[in-house]
Amino acid sequence: MAEPLKEMFNKAAVDWLAGRLGSAWPDFPAAKFKRAILADLPALELIARVDRIALEMQATLPADFRKAVRIVTKALGAPPPAGDGTDFGSFRVLPCHRFVAQAGLDHTDHALAYFKDTTRHFSGEFDIRPFLVRDQARVLGVMRDWADDKDWRVRRLASEGARPRLPWGLRLQALVADPAPLLPILEALRDDPIEAVRRSVANSLNDIAKDHPDLAVEILGAWRSDSSRAPLIRHALRHLVKQGHGGALHLMGVDQAAKFQLRDLALGKTRIAIGGSLPIDLALRNAGKRAAMAIIDYAVHHLGARGELRPKVFKWKQVELAPGETIALSRKHSLKPVTTRRYYPGAHKLDIRVNGRILGEADFILTAK
Structure with a gap:
């Protein structure tokens, strides 16, 4: 039987994080940190374990968020090479992202700088979302700049982090209601050389299609002028095709009169x-x-x-x-x-x-x- 997902955050993961934080900040109380978390960990499920570790980071790192986020960034060290777009990093980094989401909401600039640096260790799409809720226009402006970054992991965060209906993620109700502010990012990334980025664009449009089907079909119809976008368009239309949406079926080359x-x-x-x-x-x-x-x-x-x-x-x-x-x-x-x-x-x-x-x-x- 496969090991439960929650065991990604076990004693070994806590020991690893304590060691990294201790190497970045000599005053870090590693023993206290581990003792407090490990006392609670066995009774907790996956997300609760992530939150528990992040909460203990708040209790043990400096109260000054700017100092604390520098320590966390230093603790994670140099990011691994970008690779070919198939490796999204180590889940062990997720509590660090959660710490920034919980402790850094009043420090948007420092938090966004952190996510740009550390999404290369593990994708930050889940924990950048509270910042979008707090100040959508400002954060989307920064993420539009990320869409031009040389590292595909940063470019992917620009799209995946702003998906209106990211599974398991905080729903971005403002973008659910009006996805127009997200469209410049998707336009910038639709022809990205990395498949994982293009697939994220398709996932974003599939999210949009659930609330604005005709808009999604209109956008994808305009994109169809380039045949290389066919896989993206097909993936973006999957919800509407399942629903039998006429416009989506037409884009897929389906004759609705066929018997x-x-x-x-x-x-x-x-x-x-x-x-x-x-x-x-x-x-x-x-x-x-x-x-x-x-x-x-x-x-x-x-x-x-x-x-x-x-x-x-x-x-x-x-x-x-x-x-x-x-x-x-x-x-x-x-x-x-x-x-x-x-x-x-x-x-x-x-x-x-x-x-x-x-x-x-x-x-x-x-x-x-």
């Missing part, structure tokens, strides 16, 4: 224990007179704690079918527990969606054992 028939839908099991997998088989036919694109998704309607069914849409396949052509597809959907979803025994449902339209559904029972 598809679900010739068969079969579940390999109708009773599955939590932790098992659900075999799915289908046959899809193009019943029209022209070749047509089919974006095939499926939704699992999970049973909630109050007995309600909540659909979660999953991507399956994108394929072009000739007139009269039938394609057979098979896959297994995992029902293993994950940190972002809790399973409840009872009646569940699965449906098949082609170009955003539900063509068929089937029921199954999820059991405790």
Whole structure:
């Protein structure tokens, strides 16, 4: 069994941080710091551990934030090489970012300088967000300058840190309501040479699409003039495609008048224990007179704690079918527990969606054992 994520912040991580802070500031009370945290750590989950370490940093570092943030920056040392855009750094740095978010809100300039330097150790997208809530125009102005930085990790922070609906992050309600101030950053980064940065731009636009679908389609339609942006556009449209949004489907090259028939839908099991997998088989036919694109998704309607069914849409396949052509597809959907979803025994449902339209559904029972 894999080690729980919370164990990223264990005794070894606390020892490492205490050693780094002690090397940067000889007066740092390392023993007291470790003793206080380790007494509480076993009972805490992942985020609570991060917050607990950050709180103890506030208790042991100088009360003068400007001095404290210099110590933390020095403790982290020189950042690792930028690499190819696939390494986002060490999770062990996260409590340092959380400390700055909690203790530095009244010192925006010093905090932003810290994030620019240290996002190269570990991405600071979660903890820069309270500063955006406090002073959006000022912080977005600085982040627009970051979009021109030579280090891709700083450029990515400019986009990812300002995502309106960053998963697990503080929601930026002002940008949810009006994403216009974010658009100059996305425009600057849409053709970035690093895929991780371009993907962040796509994620930001996917966030925008949830609240302003027509605006997202308008922006991406204008960007389509450059064919190299096709992967970004496809990733940015994933929510709208799942919803069957006409404008999004048009950008994806889908003929909404195309006729598809679900010739068969079969579940390999109708009773599955939590932790098992659900075999799915289908046959899809193009019943029209022209070749047509089919974006095939499926939704699992999970049973909630109050007995309600909540659909979660999953991507399956994108394929072009000739007139009269039938394609057979098979896959297994995992029902293993994950940190972002809790399973409840009872009646569940699965449906098949082609170009955003539900063509068929089937029921199954999820059991405790």
